[in-house]
Amino acid sequence: MADSPKRIGLIGLSAKGSWASRSHLPYLQRTSLYQLTALQNSSQASAESAATKYSLKNVSVYDNPTAIAKDPNVDIVAVSVNVPQHYDLIRPALEAGKDVFSEWPLARNLAEAEELVQLANEKGVRTMVGLQARQSPSILQAKEIVASGKLGKIMGTTMFGHGLLFGGIIQESLLYALPIEAGANLLTIPFGHAVDALCYVLNSELKDISATLSNHYPELDLVDENYEPIEKRKKTAHDFVSINASLVNGGGNVDVTYAPGLSRTGRDFVWEIIGTEGSIVLEGPKMGGHVQMFQPSVKLAVGQEELKEVKVDKAADTSFNVGKAWDAWAGVGLDKGYSVTTWKDAVLRHKMIEAIYRSAEKGTRENYV
Amino acid sequence: MADSPKRIGLIGLSAKGSWASRSHLPYLQRTSLYQLTALQNSSQASAESAATKYSLKNVSVYDNPTAIAKDPNVDIVAVSVNVPQHYDLIRPALEAGKDVFSEWPLARNLAEAEELVQLANEKGVRTMVGLQARQSPSILQAKEIVASGKLGKIMGTTMFGHGLLFGGIIQESLLYALPIEAGANLLTIPFGHAVDALCYVLNSELKDISATLSNHYPELDLVDENYEPIEKRKKTAHDFVSINASLVNGGGNVDVTYAPGLSRTGRDFVWEIIGTEGSIVLEGPKMGGHVQMFQPSVKLAVGQEELKEVKVDKAADTSFNVGKAWDAWAGVGLDKGYSVTTWKDAVLRHKMIEAIYRSAEKGTRENYV
Incomplete structure (x- = not known):
């Protein structure tokens, strides 16, 4: 039996369209390796309208990073928002012991990035960054x-x-x-x-x-x-x-x-x-x-x-490179040269x-x- | 009556072909602004065979820079040889008070170049350098x-x-x-x-x-x-x-x-x-x-x-840019943007x-x- 799909809580999917809707979403909707189980936006209403817009059923919706981090149905928190917000959104996920994907740049500066890496190491979680040109x-x-x-x-x-x-x-x-x-x-x-x-x-x-x-x-x-x-x-x-x-x-x-x-x-x-x-x-x-x-x-x-x-x-589209990175994180495609950054x-x-x-x-x- | 053509003593025209034969010579053979009156090579025989090869009549031939510099039928000494030789070939021309054209680089290094410029200034002669991309x-x-x-x-x-x-x-x-x-x-x-x-x-x-x-x-x-x-x-x-x-x-x-x-x-x-x-x-x-x-x-x-x-x-050819520089030195074409470097x-x-x-x-x- 295949492993059950990893459950992703995605921060930053906007009903108005965003990088997340063009890159992560198309991949997550077609893969069997992952399952989108939660959304977090700046407000619950905004998260709900994203869920409706993209016909995402059975996703929990949140308005703050601590809530999505603590959701027991979330294995991985994926952060796809503007860089200045990364640090504040990532920390709660790490503190809750979740694996975290973040877009590049990881943070506003090296000091923030190093702090996040140290916390990730302490928590023993897996990390990935969206340097998907690779x-x-x-x-x-x-x-x-x-x-x-x-x-x-x-x-x-x-x-x-x-x-x-x-x-x-x-x-x-x-x-x-x-x-x-x-x-x-x-x-x-x-x-x-x-x-x-x-x-x-x-x-x-x-x-x-x-x-x-x-x-x-x-x-x-x-x-x-x-x-x-x-x-x-x-x-x-x-x-x-x-x-x-x-x-x-x-x-x-x-x-x-x-x-x-x-x-x-x-x-x-x-x-x-x-x-x-x-x-x-x-x-x-x-x-x-x-x-x-x-x-x-x-x-x-x-x-x-x-x-x-x-x-x-x-x-094929903007989700290709991002999808191959997600695949690689699940151990798929490594033999074809895809890698985990x-x-x-x-x-x-x-x-x-x-x-x-x-x-x-x-x-x-x-x-x- | 037009000015009589300036008389050029060219150092470095080889019968075997050289930069001088591809660039300076075709121009000097077609212009009425200048006249080639002397050649200097490493040996008199070599200067003679260049004169013969390119059908240059009435040119004096020399084997050393002092001789060509002192030729009363030379107004301008033109130096078109390998860079390391520039300094030794240019100095006698300056000392004889002749105007001097030299290919770029002017000399092996800044110190040599500055020394040549100082001497040129002391002698009050005109100078041009072959930065002919201009x-x-x-x-x-x-x-x-x-x-x-x-x-x-x-x-x-x-x-x-x-x-x-x-x-x-x-x-x-x-x-x-x-x-x-x-x-x-x-x-x-x-x-x-x-x-x-x-x-x-x-x-x-x-x-x-x-x-x-x-x-x-x-x-x-x-x-x-x-x-x-x-x-x-x-x-x-x-x-x-x-x-x-x-x-x-x-x-x-x-x-x-x-x-x-x-x-x-x-x-x-x-x-x-x-x-x-x-x-x-x-x-x-x-x-x-x-x-x-x-x-x-x-x-x-x-x-x-x-x-x-x-x-x-x-x-049209390799002599075009070089020719326009020579023209400009004689005051021709300045209105068309050509310039003296x-x-x-x-x-x-x-x-x-x-x-x-x-x-x-x-x-x-x-x-x-």
């Missing part, structure tokens, strides 16, 4: 090519992306991202996901990071749903990220640049890995700077051979981001491993 | 677009190129470039020309440079003319250059990466300039990392408009390169202006 078929394909040795020694890698965020305007729903203290910005989110993929593919962390961070739009136009400007809002988070560094495992040069908004020139995501024997280029579609959501193509050139597109499975990985990524902040602030070369 | 129709077009304000405030620029040099092999004729002390390498030559174009287009020097320099091939295969390896040769010059910096004139992010050899993926040169209102992309052909020689296309996107190729004059500019570029070396060595952010 489940992208294109990223896995690139990782496999690098691991095969076809590219020879990696001399360098150069990644350029547009982060979608902060392109001169801001919508109400993203206002929370403006203060740098929120930890939910171009550096932490699109860049964070993309550089996590970079490290994953190249099987290496970075060393000797030099960063230039700019805030070219210290004020953004808050716009309504028709993109009409309402008023100016101050922004302290950065909107242009430049780093160079070296790969810990072999010293290859690492250059990553993230620009705000969307590309006007069709270059939303271009990532090349240059080895002594071969090179690969990953190119994303519009919005492809969010590589965790938008699948890039993969092209390979070895030696004197022509550049060729590499066939990769298509991620834990809060230990998340803390390492938070450490990288803090190193970037230190470098930009002090003009130094910084390390985190 | 005469490229594409570069001039890009400069014009930036100056027009169409792109708005420049938020950042990202340039990626392959430097052709040091791609795992080396030919006899380039062995002189292997020691870093020669000052003739991927950083100084292709990167140097390209970043000079970057500064020229954006009308700004760089500040707060962070650099990562690598030598991924500390040994290269010396190959014969059939590209068969003969033996290993040590290399101390770098072959992978990564910098980030800011524009002095407005703080935009600057990211430049140069990789060795040729691109396997068709990305020999990709340069994007991202403004608040518009962006341009310059893309080079094979070998386009040498933007001073290989003309990139220019594409422009403003606001919500589609990306469009901008029509630019085609540089002097040793003062060359020294600034040498200072930038020294700042890059300091940053890479010490892990600091470095300035040169």
Whole structure:
């Protein structure tokens, strides 16, 4: 007999549509590995209307994290809300001894993230973080090519992306991202996901990071749903990220640049890995700077051979990568390369981001491993 | 009556073919502004065979720089040889009070360059340096677009190129470039020309440079003319250059990466300039990392408009940019945007390169202006 499905209490499923409804929900509705048993939103009414909207029967609805954490029908608490709320919503789940999934970034900053990891360790619970670019078929394909040795020694890698965020305007729903203290910005989110993929593919962390961070739009136009400007809002988070560094495992040069908004020139995501024997280029579609959501193509050139597109499975929708992460957490698909990204990985990524902040602030070369 | 043509004594025209024969000679043979009156090579026989090969009548031939410098029929000494020889060949010309053109890099290092500039100033002669990307129709077009304000405030620029040099092999004729002390390498030559174009287009020097320099091939295969390896040769010059910096004139992010050899993926040169209102992309052909020689296309996107190729004059051949520089030195074409790049500019570029070396060595952010 198969194991009974793990019961998930999901925080952040909105009837109005949200990341949770586009990514977690479609997967959870089709899998037999998990079962959605509870919802928590800021109010019970909001949780109820999500349950109604998505025809979720037999789910308990809550308006606070302690209640969902204590629900005996919940094995895993899944947190899919804005970053600044993560810490407050995760703690009660950990205290109740529940396994916890959290979106990336795990928390507003390294200190919060480390505190959560320590508590998780004390409680002996399992953790997963939503760095789901690692489940992208294109990223896995690139990782496999690098691991095969076809590219020879990696001399360098150069990644350029547009982060979608902060392109001169801001919508109400993203206002929370403006203060740098929120930890939910171009550096932490699109860049964070993309550089996590970079490290994953190249099987290496970075060393000797030099960063230039700019805030070219210290004020953004808050716009309504028709993109009409309402008023100016101050922004302290950065909107242009430049780093160079070296790969810990072999010293290859690492250059990553993230620009705000969307590309006007069709270059939303271009990532090349240059080895002594071969090179690969990953190119994303519009919005492809969010590589965790938008699948890039993969092209390979070895030696004197022509550049060729590499066939990769298509991620059917936004729930694909997220679903493969959930599968992997249940032990399914590990043989196919899917993996579990834990809060230990998340803390390492938070450490990288803090190193970037230190470098930009002090003009130094910084390390985190 | 027009001015009589200025008389040029050219150092480095080889009968076997050389940069001088592909760039300076075709121009000098078609212009009425200059006249080639003397040649100097390492031997008189070699200078004679160049004269014969290129049907140059009435040119004096010399085997040493003092002789050509003292020739009363020479107004301008033009030095087109390997960088390590520049200093020794230029000094006698300056001492004889002649105007001097020199290829870029002006000298092996900043100290040599500054010494030459000081002597040139003392002698009151005119100088020009071969940073001829500034005469490229594409570069001039890009400069014009930036100056027009169409792109708005420049938020950042990202340039990626392959430097052709040091791609795992080396030919006899380039062995002189292997020691870093020669000052003739991927950083100084292709990167140097390209970043000079970057500064020229954006009308700004760089500040707060962070650099990562690598030598991924500390040994290269010396190959014969059939590209068969003969033996290993040590290399101390770098072959992978990564910098980030800011524009002095407005703080935009600057990211430049140069990789060795040729691109396997068709990305020999990709340069994007991202403004608040518009962006341009310059893309080079094979070998386009040498933007001073290989003309990139220019594409422009403003606001919500589609990306469009901008029509630019085609540089007919390798002598085009060099010829426009010579023209400008004679006062011709200045109204069309062509300009004279002097040793003062060359020294600034040498200072930038020294700042890059300091940053890479010490892990600091470095300035040169």
